[in-house]
Amino acid sequence: MRGRSLTFIEGEVNIPSTNCAGRNDWNRRDVLQSLVKASVATVACGLPRALPAETKGRAKRVVCIWLDGAMSQLESWDPKPGTEFGGPFQAIPTSVPGLSISELMPRMAQQMHRFSIIRSMHTQYEDHSRGVIPIQQGDPKNRGVTYPLLGSAVVKLLGKEDSDLPPYIHIKPGSGGFMFQDAGFLGPKYGALALGDGKAPPNLVVPQDEFKARVDRRRQMRDRLNSRFDQQRLTDSSAAYNQTYRVAEQMARHAELFDPSRLRPDDVARYGGSQLGRHLLQARQLIEAGVTFVKVTMFHWDTHGDNFNCHLDGVSQVDQALAALVDDLVVRGLYEETLVLILSEFGRTPKINARVGRDHWPECWSLGMGGGGVQSGGVIGKTNDLGTFNAHEEYDIGHVYHTVFRALGIDPLLEEYDNGGQPLPIANEKCGAITQLLA
Amino acid sequence: MQSQRILTVVMLYLLVPGGAWGQTLSAEIDRLIVAQAGGTIAGPASDAEFLRRVTLDLAGTLPTPDETRKFLSDVNPDKRTQAIDRLLNGTDYPRRMAELSSVILLERRDGQLVSDAGWQTYLRESFTTNKPWNLLVRDLLAADGVDEKTRAGLRLMCDGGRGDPHVRTQDFARIFLGRNIQCAQCHDHPTVSDYLQQDYFGLFALLSPSAVHRNKQQQPLLIETVVREKLTFQSVFKPENKQSIGPRIPGGSEAEIPVVVAGQEFAVPPQDGLPGRPKFQPRLLWAEQLTAPTYRPFARTAVNRFWFELMGRGLVHPLDQDHSANPPSHPQVLDRLTDEFIAHNFDVRWLLRELALSATYQRSSQLPDELPAASVVPSSYRVALPRPLAAEQLAQATAQALGHRTRLNAASPAQDSNFTYKDYINGRLPPPENWHDVLVVFVGTFAHPAGQAEVDFRPSVEHALFLENDRLIAAWLQPTEATLTGRLQAMTDHAVVAEEIYLALLARLPQDAERAEINEILQSQSDRLAAIQDICAGILSSAEFRLNH
Numbered sequence: 001m002r003g004r005s006l007t008f009i010e011g012e013v014n015i016p017s018t019n020c021a022g023r024n025d026w027n028r029r030d031v032l033q034s035l036v037k038a039s040v041a042t043v044a045c046g047l048p049r050a051l052p053a054e055t056k057g058r059a060k061r062v063v064c065i066w067l068d069g070a071m072s073q074l075e076s077w078d079p080k081p082g083t084e085f086g087g088p089f090q091a092i093p094t095s096v097p098g099l100s101i102s103e104l105m106p107r108m109a110q111q112m113h114r115f116s117i118i119r120s121m122h123t124q125y126e127d128h129s130r131g132v133i134p135i136q137q138g139d140p141k142n143r144g145v146t147y148p149l150l151g152s153a154v155v156k157l158l159g160k161e162d163s164d165l166p167p168y169i170h171i172k173p174g175s176g177g178f179m180f181q182d183a184g185f186l187g188p189k190y191g192a193l194a195l196g197d198g199k200a201p202p203n204l205v206v207p208q209d210e211f212k213a214r215v216d217r218r219r220q221m222r223d224r225l226n227s228r229f230d231q232q233r234l235t236d237s238s239a240a241y242n243q244t245y246r247v248a249e250q251m252a253r254h255a256e257l258f259d260p261s262r263l264r265p266d267d268v269a270r271y272g273g274s275q276l277g278r279h280l281l282q283a284r285q286l287i288e289a290g291v292t293f294v295k296v297t298m299f300h301w302d303t304h305g306d307n308f309n310c311h312l313d314g315v316s317q318v319d320q321a322l323a324a325l326v327d328d329l330v331v332r333g334l335y336e337e338t339l340v341l342i343l344s345e346f347g348r349t350p351k352i353n354a355r356v357g358r359d360h361w362p363e364c365w366s367l368g369m370g371g372g373g374v375q376s377g378g379v380i381g382k383t384n385d386l387g388t389f390n391a392h393e394e395y396d397i398g399h400v401y402h403t404v405f406r407a408l409g410i411d412p413l414l415e416e417y418d419n420g421g422q423p424l425p426i427a428n429e430k431c432g433a434i435t436q437l438l439a
Numbered sequence: 440m441q442s443q444r445i446l447t448v449v450m451l452y453l454l455v456p457g458g459a460w461g462q463t464l465s466a467e468i469d470r471l472i473v474a475q476a477g478g479t480i481a482g483p484a485s486d487a488e489f490l491r492r493v494t495l496d497l498a499g500t501l502p503t504p505d506e507t508r509k510f511l512s513d514v515n516p517d518k519r520t521q522a523i524d525r526l527l528n529g530t531d532y533p534r535r536m537a538e539l540s541s542v543i544l545l546e547r548r549d550g551q552l553v554s555d556a557g558w559q560t561y562l563r564e565s566f567t568t569n570k571p572w573n574l575l576v577r578d579l580l581a582a583d584g585v586d587e588k589t590r591a592g593l594r595l596m597c598d599g600g601r602g603d604p605h606v607r608t609q610d611f612a613r614i615f616l617g618r619n620i621q622c623a624q625c626h627d628h629p630t631v632s633d634y635l636q637q638d639y640f641g642l643f644a645l646l647s648p649s650a651v652h653r654n655k656q657q658q659p660l661l662i663e664t665v666v667r668e669k670l671t672f673q674s675v676f677k678p679e680n681k682q683s684i685g686p687r688i689p690g691g692s693e694a695e696i697p698v699v700v701a702g703q704e705f706a707v708p709p710q711d712g713l714p715g716r717p718k719f720q721p722r723l724l725w726a727e728q729l730t731a732p733t734y735r736p737f738a739r740t741a742v743n744r745f746w747f748e749l750m751g752r753g754l755v756h757p758l759d760q761d762h763s764a765n766p767p768s769h770p771q772v773l774d775r776l777t778d779e780f781i782a783h784n785f786d787v788r789w790l791l792r793e794l795a796l797s798a799t800y801q802r803s804s805q806l807p808d809e810l811p812a813a814s815v816v817p818s819s820y821r822v823a824l825p826r827p828l829a830a831e832q833l834a835q836a837t838a839q840a841l842g843h844r845t846r847l848n849a850a851s852p853a854q855d856s857n858f859t860y861k862d863y864i865n866g867r868l869p870p871p872e873n874w875h876d877v878l879v880v881f882v883g884t885f886a887h888p889a890g891q892a893e894v895d896f897r898p899s900v901e902h903a904l905f906l907e908n909d910r911l912i913a914a915w916l917q918p919t920e921a922t923l924t925g926r927l928q929a930m931t932d933h934a935v936v937a938e939e940i941y942l943a944l945l946a947r948l949p950q951d952a953e954r955a956e957i958n959e960i961l962q963s964q965s966d967r968l969a970a971i972q973d974i975c976a977g978i979l980s981s982a983e984f985r986l987n988h
């Protein structure tokens with residue numbers, strides 16, 4: 001793993017991305033050459049469009065951590081200690097030479113050779129109500145349809161909708177249920193099964209031992225009837241229906257995955273003992289069991305007041321849980337096949353307001369990703385010295401979507417959705433993949 | 440032998456020149472369908488298959504074991520026609536049609552303006568008197584809330600999301616015109632050349648002035664704003680090209696907007712804190728023009744929807760894609776039915792009867808042995824298409840099969856029930872004990888989300904878990920004198936038990952292998968009740984139970 005890591009030192013790669021629709025989709029060799037030359041802006045736009053991707057995405061699964069309300073980049077991935085807006089926290093060196101992150105992330109600092117960050121996100125929405133959904137949809141061009149959120153999109157594009165375990169699970173605080181809305185025009189089949197506080201959906205019952213024979217008898221009765229029914233009939237409806245019982249059966253068989261009370265205390269402690277930690281531990285177990293996409297939501301990041309105490313608490317939880325997740329996936333040999341993504345709807349203002357808070361800041365913010373299909377130890381982009389704006393190139397969430405899809409072996413330039421005859425791009429066609437990030 | 444019979448029937452159809460069979464509309468439809476079949480068609484449904492299907496469609500529930508027995512042993516050659524007429528005139532018919540038309544019209548949108556009970560009662564009474572479909576829709580759309588008798592109409596027009604005039608415009612275009620014109624809000628439809636932005640805004644001009652206001656007694660009233668000028672709009676592709684249009688139903692002519700003289704714009708002047716009621720009310724134009732017998736899209740869309748409900752697939756399919764590039768699978772069938780529906784004054788009972796009498800409706804869902812299912816295109820109607828039971832049908836069927844329907848229907852309906860799906864499913868409430876609350880549970884579990892047409896099957900793991908494990912189902916499997924498991928427990932003969940189980944749950948007699956299966960289970964288990972419950976629960980979770988086939 002470490003041998004493959006490729007480090008970009010801040011500011012070295014300078015790519016004018018947003019104005020080159022599709023053209024920053026370079027192949028790997030070009031990127032490597034560009035690194036050598038360290039001056040690629042002139043090359044970039046001269047490249048022919050849509051070269052077949054030379055790199056194959058290796059990721060097969062995704063853990064997406066959604067920090068709702070927006071984590072501050074200055075207290076996490078992009079600290080500016082000792083500057084006007086830097087705040088009280090220091091930066092610490094990481095396992096990647098030359099790269100520092102906030103002192104609130106000591107454990108991730110030791111994992112940075114396995115992880116990458118984008119420090120120059122620039123997006124269009126500065127309030128939650130407008131931003132939360134479009135960011136998770138990859139902010140596609142408005143075509144009057146509701147785009148799917150990332151989890152639904154990935155399940156659709158990887159063709160995992162008929163998996164035996166629900167392919168898209170969302171662990172969140174509060175209540176659960178089936179979140180069909182996530183799927184947009186793809187249709188509710190691609191929605192998320194939400195586990196409120198990690199708990200099982202209603203009516204998921206693990207039969208007591210003495211009841212198991214009865215459950216088998218019921219299943220046998222059903223199966224026999226179903227196979228007779230399917231003879232010489234059009235079976236689209238019955239096949240879809242019967243599949244739901246196989247999913248129910250698999251969930252009952254793996255009931256421990258849906259029972260947060262069964263998490264091992266030592267594991268919970270390694271993940272920090274927080275709610276986020278428990279949810280990420282559960283996410284890891286779901287990924288191990290074969291779930292394709294697990295989204296984990298953590299709320300209460302909207303720190304318009306008391307930003308620093310809130311981040312001291314929140315970022316520390318993220319640090320411990322995320323570092324433990326990366327560790328566990330590496331130890332299990334799953335990290336190379338699992339893409340880990342952590343983001344919010346935007347960043348937070350450099351300016352510290354009168355309530356010692358930071359407000360909404362889509363102008364420049366950071367997100368992290370690592371694992372399958374993406375580079376390790378990479379830092380993409382750079383903010384200026386005060387952290388107020390991006391210093392050079394900047395990326396929209398559309399670029400991130402292209403990158404995530406490519407990491408999963410999906411080429412957004414070749415694949416598209418078919419919405420009842422209406423072809424729709426799977427990622428914003430004004431953007432392209434951040435190829436330096438792809439493994 | 441069966442295929443020989445089919446062949447004979449086909450040949451007969453082909454030999455008889457068109458028109459000679461035209462005594463009945465259903466026969467004419469059958470001839471048109473067969474002429475276009477393009478291959479072998481399935482034989483007629485068995486009596487049991489037919490009775491289950493038609494009872495679910497016209498009464499919204501399963502036939503009782505006695506009804507099935509009686510029907511199977513009836514030797515009258517007219518027994519199917521008699522069954523159809525009995526169901527169409529039965530007490531379940533208005534309830535079933537109220538449930539179905541509510542799903543069609545509201546698409547599960549709920550709201551606060553009109554109570555569930557008020558809405559359902561209005562629909563039920565309309566179907567009891569067999570009110571013509573166009574008048575039913577017209578009165579609902581024209582209602583302003585002043586007259587208590589028609590207040591339910593506010594629910595269609597303005598409730599549960601339809602307070603937003605764009606939602607109203609898009610919903611009504613789909614529901615009443617069979618057109619999904621959502622794209623045309625921002626520009627002409629990119630792939631459907633018939634769906635134009637000017638049609639969208641003509642419709643929007645008819646519907647957008649309507650808004651709900653509450654009087655001092657907090658009663659909701661629909662009052663339109665004063666329309667002074669045409670709407671302007673522009674395509675997002677050509678923002679510089681401003682266009683304008685007044686109220687206009689698609690395909691109709693634009694209404695002249697009267698010149699507004701200050702002080703004379705109102706039929707009822709502003710008073711009591713309420714805005715005035717203008718003389719010019721585009722909503723009323725819409726209600727009249729849409730439902731006029733001369734306006735064909737309304738009748739055509741209704742016919743297509745009721746055909747879909749009984750046949751499992753629209754003649755125009757998808758149902759909201761009626762345009763020239765997506766012609767009906769059988770244009771003549773749709774035209775004939777539309778003509779006759781109009782000629783019969785939009786009589787839904789008549790329409791359903793004609794459809795149910797057709798051989799197309801009465802076909803088996805099983806193909807002849809020699810024919811691979813994969814070779815059959817659903818739009819050929821060569822075989823009956825399995826379709827899901829709606830939440831209400833499933834509730835009725837489950838309660839009926841397990842012997843709880845009579846008891847629950849007799850329980851006093853909770854008019855102001857605080858029973859909610861969320862409270863129930865999270866274990867905060869005990870299983871429901873009256874029909875209203877039972878429906879809340881089934882609709883909460885099985886219905887589509889609000890605002891989505893229930894025209895496709897969307898099975899989910901939560902549905903499976905409900906039928907397998909929910910407390911309500913477990914309670915309904917408990918034996919008492921009246922319940923299925925109680926009745927079965929009291930029977931000593933395994934063969935009788937097998938028959939009763941199959942009749943109650945699947946409305947058919949068991950095959951020999953199925954009798955043997957049940958005999959074997961009952962013989963091998965010492966806990967007889969447990970065995971009976973397991974058999975019933977297994978059948979309850981089968982596709983054969985879940986689908987109308």
